[in-house]
Amino acid sequence: MEVNIRPRLSHSNSFGNDAEKDTAGCRALDCKYIVIVEIKKETFSFNFELSKKIISCGFAFWIAQMAMGLISLVYNSQLGKYGSDTAISVYAVVASIMTFVIMPASGISQGIQPIVGNNFGAGNYKRVMATLYQASAFSVGVTCVIWFIVMFFPEALLLAFGASEEMLEIGVAGLRTNFCITPILGFVMLVTTFFQSIAKPIPSIVITFLRQILFLIPFIYVFPMLLDINGIFVAQPVSDALALILSIVLVVREQRQLYSGESNHLNKAIL
Numbered sequence: 001m002e003v004n005i006r007p008r009l010s011h012s013n014s015f016g017n018d019a020e021k022d023t024a025g026c027r028a029l030d031c032k033y034i035v036i037v038e039i040k041k042e043t044f045s046f047n048f049e050l051s052k053k054i055i056s057c058g059f060a061f062w063i064a065q066m067a068m069g070l071i072s073l074v075y076n077s078q079l080g081k082y083g084s085d086t087a088i089s090v091y092a093v094v095a096s097i098m099t100f101v102i103m104p105a106s107g108i109s110q111g112i113q114p115i116v117g118n119n120f121g122a123g124n125y126k127r128v129m130a131t132l133y134q135a136s137a138f139s140v141g142v143t144c145v146i147w148f149i150v151m152f153f154p155e156a157l158l159l160a161f162g163a164s165e166e167m168l169e170i171g172v173a174g175l176r177t178n179f180c181i182t183p184i185l186g187f188v189m190l191v192t193t194f195f196q197s198i199a200k201p202i203p204s205i206v207i208t209f210l211r212q213i214l215f216l217i218p219f220i221y222v223f224p225m226l227l228d229i230n231g232i233f234v235a236q237p238v239s240d241a242l243a244l245i246l247s248i249v250l251v252v253r254e255q256r257q258l259y260s261g262e263s264n265h266l267n268k269a270i271l
Contacts, residue, residue, distance in 0.1 A: 063205065067212040074220050075232065082229040083170065090171040093161045094178050094233075097150065101179075104142045105186040108135050109193035116197040125258035132194050132251070139186030150179040170229065177233040184244045191247040195254070203250045211243035 072095070079087040112135045119127045150157065154175040158168055188211065192204040216239040223231030223238075 063208045063212065067208075071212065071216060071220075074217055078220050078224060078232050079229070082224050082232065086164070086166045087170055087174075087229060089163075090158075090167055090174050093158060093163070093167075093171060094175060096161070097146070097157065097175070097179070101143050101146050101182055101185060102189075105139050105189045108139045108142075108186070109190045111135070112190065113193060113197045116194060120198045128198070128258065129255050132190060136187045136190050139190055140183045143183045143186045147179055147182045150175050150182070173230060174233045177230060178236050181237045181240055181244075185240055188240065188243050188247050191251055194251070198254075200254075203254075207243055207247055207250070210246065211239055215239040215242055 075091050076088055079091055112131050115131050116128050119125075119131065154172045155168060157175065158171045163171060188207065192207050195201060195204040216235055219235035219238055220232055223234050225231070227234060
């Protein structure tokens, strides 16, 4: 595909065809530009390297979406084993409320992608990191509102979903346990998007895989053996806490590498 930009005069004058070909003269005469896109056969040819980059950058998101169904299956299986249909109903409420946490965090993470990507490409690494930290503060702040409601008004939330007395007995403790460290989720989600935006998908894949599969699923099976049904609700915050530690380590390491690269670039420019 080829893109040709040709100047066109916006008003008639006596300069003739030569003026139309003169870009500098066209600017002085308030010209408009015509963008001509030519699609050729080569446009549709398969590019393996480009396809590999696209797949790798989206692989973490694919893992997250795939894991959702598997996690629901595991949760329902364990809740049915240690509880009853009532416990499964409580988890349905937990999952519904969790969407209110994920949606704003996901929206903020998508919003920083072009900012992070453009500044990374321009070599403005300090602004890259500043964008991540400012967006993280905002995302954590939004999720704190939901955390506050869940921590202090769990009965009201459960009653809003038509909870019975039996559901309240399990659900109040279950909600508070499951959402006890929810605000950190905003940062973890932003970190996965951050690494995708700078074309380094491996850390994103590692964080997502560990948090939602390698950590969470075994915890859902192991913790109930120690804490009964409450152990099932403990699994998510413990998994999120471990993912947070890993995210901080990876971000700090990446920041050092970026700042070191920027410093070396400036030194070479000075010399």
